[in-house]
Amino acid sequence: ETGFDGRTQRYHHDLTGKLIRSEDEGLVTHWRYDEADRLTHRTVNGETAERWQYDERGWLTDISHISEGHRVTVHYGYDSKGRLASEHLTVHHPQTNELLWQHETRHAYNAQGLANRCIPDSLPAVEWLTYGSGWLSGMKLGDTPLVEYTRDRLHRETLRSF
Incomplete structure (x- = not known):
């Protein structure tokens, strides 16, 4: 495709429709997948740009990339119900x-x-204050209210206080 700015981008897909290669001017990106069709890594002009890792349940556990020469990784942790419980960001020295x-x-x-x-x-x-089946009634930062919502019987917002 050619954008309004004249830049040409090309996309290549495999027989199942997965993106496997993209070209944007001088940048050639390859997209790699595992046997479960999950994205595992992306290379740009032959250099690893990003990596995705999964656990035995198929849940995303790590995303990493290089930023200004440093390895930056986000580790995801889940609770016993499979909900996101933590995000741990680390930056490591390249050598x-x-x-x-x-x-x-x-x-x-x-x-x-x-x-x-x-x-x-x-x-x-940061805390979201809700009522009923999850209607937002306010938001706090620590003990400080940031916003409060007043709603009518149909849960439509009638007043917002800061």
């Missing part, structure tokens, strides 16, 4: 593999199984 930086964000769920808290390292939790 020594020394850990240079890390950050973790945890996720929590209410009794109904709806996501209701995001807890970043060293920062206040």
Whole structure:
């Protein structure tokens, strides 16, 4: 395809329709999959750009890429019900593999199984306040309300307070 800016992009698919190669001006990207048709890695001009890893259940556990020469990885953790429980971001030195930086964000769920808290390292939790089957009634950062919603009997928003 040729975009409005005159840049030409080409896409190549296998017989099942999976994207296996894309070309964007001088960049040639190859897309690789495992036997379960899950994306496993992407190369750009022969260099590994990104990798995806999965556990025995088929759940995504890691995504990694190179940024300014450093390996950046996001590790995903799940709870016993298969819900996302944590995201752990790490940055490693390219030659020594020394850990240079890390950050973790945890996720929590209410009794109904709806996501209701995001807890970043060293920062206040972000909490979504809900009622009934999950209608949003507000949001807090730590103990500080950020927004509150008033709704009518049909759950339509009638007032928003900051």
